Amino acid sequence: MFDFSILFASVLNGLTSGAVYALVALGLTLIYGVLHIINFAHGAALMVAMYGVYELYSKLGIDPYVALPFLVLGMFLLGYALQRVIINHASHGKDENILLVTLGLAIVLENLALLFFKSDTRTIDTAYSLTTIAIGPAFIALPKLIAFAGALVVSAILMLLVSGTDLGRAIRAISKEKQGAKLMGIHVEHIYAMSFGIGLACLGAAACFLLPTYYVNPQVGSGFVLIAFTIVVLGGMGSFSGALIGGLLIGVVESLGGLYLGESLGQIGIFIIFIVVLLFRPQGLFGARA
Amino acid sequence: MKSLLGIAALAIGVGLLPLFVESGVWINFVMMTLYAALLAQAWNILGGFGGQFSFGHALFFGFGAYTQAIAQLQWGFNPWVALTMAGFVSGAVGLGVGALTFRYGLKGSYFALVTLAFAEVFRILAVSVPFTGAGVGMMIPLKESVSNLQFESRVGFMYVILGLLVAAMLVTWWLQNSKFGAYLQAVRDNEYAAQAIGVNPFRVKLGAIALSGAFMGWAGAFYLQVFQYIDPSIAFGPHTSVEALVAAIVGGLGTLWGPLLGALALHLLSDLTRNLFGSLPGINMVIYGSMLIVIVMFLPRGIAGIGLSVTRLWRGKRG
Numbered sequence: 001m002f003d004f005s006i007l008f009a010s011v012l013n014g015l016t017s018g019a020v021y022a023l024v025a026l027g028l029t030l031i032y033g034v035l036h037i038i039n040f041a042h043g044a045a046l047m048v049a050m051y052g053v054y055e056l057y058s059k060l061g062i063d064p065y066v067a068l069p070f071l072v073l074g075m076f077l078l079g080y081a082l083q084r085v086i087i088n089h090a091s092h093g094k095d096e097n098i099l100l101v102t103l104g105l106a107i108v109l110e111n112l113a114l115l116f117f118k119s120d121t122r123t124i125d126t127a128y129s130l131t132t133i134a135i136g137p138a139f140i141a142l143p144k145l146i147a148f149a150g151a152l153v154v155s156a157i158l159m160l161l162v163s164g165t166d167l168g169r170a171i172r173a174i175s176k177e178k179q180g181a182k183l184m185g186i187h188v189e190h191i192y193a194m195s196f197g198i199g200l201a202c203l204g205a206a207a208c209f210l211l212p213t214y215y216v217n218p219q220v221g222s223g224f225v226l227i228a229f230t231i232v233v234l235g236g237m238g239s240f241s242g243a244l245i246g247g248l249l250i251g252v253v254e255s256l257g258g259l260y261l262g263e264s265l266g267q268i269g270i271f272i273i274f275i276v277v278l279l280f281r282p283q284g285l286f287g288a289r290a
Numbered sequence: 291m292k293s294l295l296g297i298a299a300l301a302i303g304v305g306l307l308p309l310f311v312e313s314g315v316w317i318n319f320v321m322m323t324l325y326a327a328l329l330a331q332a333w334n335i336l337g338g339f340g341g342q343f344s345f346g347h348a349l350f351f352g353f354g355a356y357t358q359a360i361a362q363l364q365w366g367f368n369p370w371v372a373l374t375m376a377g378f379v380s381g382a383v384g385l386g387v388g389a390l391t392f393r394y395g396l397k398g399s400y401f402a403l404v405t406l407a408f409a410e411v412f413r414i415l416a417v418s419v420p421f422t423g424a425g426v427g428m429m430i431p432l433k434e435s436v437s438n439l440q441f442e443s444r445v446g447f448m449y450v451i452l453g454l455l456v457a458a459m460l461v462t463w464w465l466q467n468s469k470f471g472a473y474l475q476a477v478r479d480n481e482y483a484a485q486a487i488g489v490n491p492f493r494v495k496l497g498a499i500a501l502s503g504a505f506m507g508w509a510g511a512f513y514l515q516v517f518q519y520i521d522p523s524i525a526f527g528p529h530t531s532v533e534a535l536v537a538a539i540v541g542g543l544g545t546l547w548g549p550l551l552g553a554l555a556l557h558l559l560s561d562l563t564r565n566l567f568g569s570l571p572g573i574n575m576v577i578y579g580s581m582l583i584v585i586v587m588f589l590p591r592g593i594a595g596i597g598l599s600v601t602r603l604w605r606g607k608r609g
Contacts, residue, residue: 038399040345090587096343099399100539100586103345107532107579114572218572222528226410229403268418271411278404279394 009138010259011252016144018251019151020206024224025231025243026155027202030162033175033238034195037095040102041082043225044109045200049075049207050216051113057124057211064126064208065146071204079200083193106221113218121217129212147209154205158198159240171195175238227254230274236284246284293463293546300550301456308445321448323557324455325512329530330537330549331458332505337535338544339465340498341478345402346409347534349387350380350503352416352525354510359428359520360421369439373511380507381500388499392492406531413526427521430514439515447516454512455550458505462546474498475544506534529575536578540585542594551593556581 024046031039039045052071056062082105090101131142162168170191173181182188214220231250235242250270257269277284304320311317329351337343354376361372391404416422434440441447465471476484477491485491514520524530533556541552559581560574567573589595 038403086583086587090583092590094590095398097586097590099343099402100535101583103532103535104579104582104586107575108583111572111575111579115570115576119571226407229407233403268411268414271407271414274407275404275411278396278400278407279390282394282396282400 005137006259007256008136009140010255012135012138012140013144014252014255015248016140016148016251017255018248019148020209020247021224021227021231021251022244022247023151023154023202023206023209025228025235025247026158026240027199027206028228029232029235029238029240029243030158030171030202031196031199032232034171035098035192036175037098037102038229039196039199040099040225041105041109042102042199042203042228043221043223044106045075045078045221046203046207046224047113047216047218047221048078048109049200049204050211050214050220051117052204053207053211054122054124054216057126058122064124064211068205068208071208072201073204075204076197076201078197080193080197082200083196084189087196088189088192106225110218110221117218119218121215123215124211126212141213143209143212147213150205150209154202155240155244158202161198162240167191167194226274227270230270230277233274233277233282234284239284242284293466296547297456297459297463300459301452304452305449308448314444317444317448319557319561321444321451321516323553324448324451325509325516326533326537326553326557327550328451328455328458328505328509328512329534330541330553331455331462332502332509333534334538334543334545334549335458335462335465335505336498336502337538338542338548339462339471339474339478340495340502342397342495342499343402343535344405344502344531345528345535346405346407346531347502347506348526348528348530349405349409349412350383350506351510351513351530351534352409352412352522353380353383353503354507355514355520355525356416356422356428356510357507358511358514359423359430362430363428364421368437369515370437373439373508373515376511377504377508380510381504383507384499384501384503385496387503388496392495392499406528409526409528409531413522416522416526422522425522427519427524429519432518440518447512450515451512454505454508459546459550461501461505466546470494470497478544532575532578536582540581540592542592542598545592545594545598548592548594555593 024042028039028042031037049071052074053064053067056067056070057064086105087098087101091098128142132139133142133145162171170181170186171194173184173186174188174191178188227250231243231246234249235244235246253269253273254267257267261269304324307320308317333344333347357376357379358369358372361367361375362369367375387405387408391401396404417425422428432440434442436446439450465474473484473489473494474497476489477494481491510525537552537556538549539552540555541550542548556578560577563573563577585592591598
């Protein structure tokens, strides 16, 4: 049974979640590009941001979209501090150590959330949560459309930041040649922390776009983290446009996989893509051969 | 030689323990510590000696546990036979994963990620297919007898896990004293240099992941016999991967006694917090995560590293 309108709705839905995935992946790829480490705490940090949105809404009644600037700033500061205070001191010149420390951070954050919030899954009900808009034959939730547009805008801002500002120039310089950048007077530790902060700030924005239609629980991040890794690997480690295209692609694959294979097996599609790309094209679909 | 005496002393010391210790709580503590030490030692074989950091060792653990369950319940094997099989199955899974990942030269973050993804894939598969009992999991019926690998008290299980741990430590000792072990450590320290003098890194890493996987599989089978129940998230979820890795790193990578020390330290610490704060959900993992961060920041060579520095200092002063 082939039904075009279901397929169309599914692709559309995939694109909207894909845009948010892309946003999460952009933060990850920025951190990878500069620090050459995979931030295993990325999913846990997203979870923290999502609880932030949840608490602001349920305790203070602040709308997720109004909370966005605060979340972005808060996550930026958290990221800056984490890199400057913990991660930087743990590396001892070995990348494996950073890998382990970010894993440790992920474990601590996730289980602190479990301690404080219990394992209940929570959602927020905004006035517009259930508003839908017709696009062609399909109906799509308004918050998902906002998330789609918002994620694209934030991605564009991020790309402009990296390509057009002094900070961006410093970030690119360090990712290409750390020693040289240092000799040119760039404060490497500061730029590292800025990159980590900006990477986490993306998560603050993503959390605000997600929560009106999504849920939060202590494990919510781990679902996103592997998706984000897949996107980053697919798009090529450190590539921004790759992350954006990869994000949309994965969103669609997940949505179609869920449609044809069912919820849990559909998830496997993502992991299979991930493993296959890692094995056969670790430089990514769009990356040059390393 | 000294190390072998140490292993023998451990075996005899723990073996005689039930003569002096009556308390079931303590026997249980010793059993769980030895079990955690087996996980850590298995991880240490690949991570510590081979330098390949796996974040998804639960993959092998899960295969061991499910082999133990399926071989008994569906194929009617004796649990002891199933236990033997479990290690071989997980070792073979290790060969498979290793053949795929090492052939394409995956290292560092990439290897960590791909092992994590493999464990996740099998967790989802175990939820989705019927012969693993899907999401409900599998339970083995209670039939207490030695031939059935179920014991009335924890003492019996303690001897089983002691045997497995001693085997793992003997293999580790062999890694420290054999050509294969020297090759493995050479590949860890500098793969290209090792290759240049004729070591085949692919084959050496393959051997390490098979050994590591096998012991992880035995740990999984043991887990099933003790707790008599397994489900996809216990088997393939991240908890076991983390426990193995943290204990190995806290204790000291690439050492014989590190994993046991690490397991002991973590279990003492988590028992202490349980007594102080009661058992809160997640508190154990908070401790494990914090220990991992603190050790990597301040003691990158682990607890065993302290002992090593002291010995060196002592020898240095004499010489």
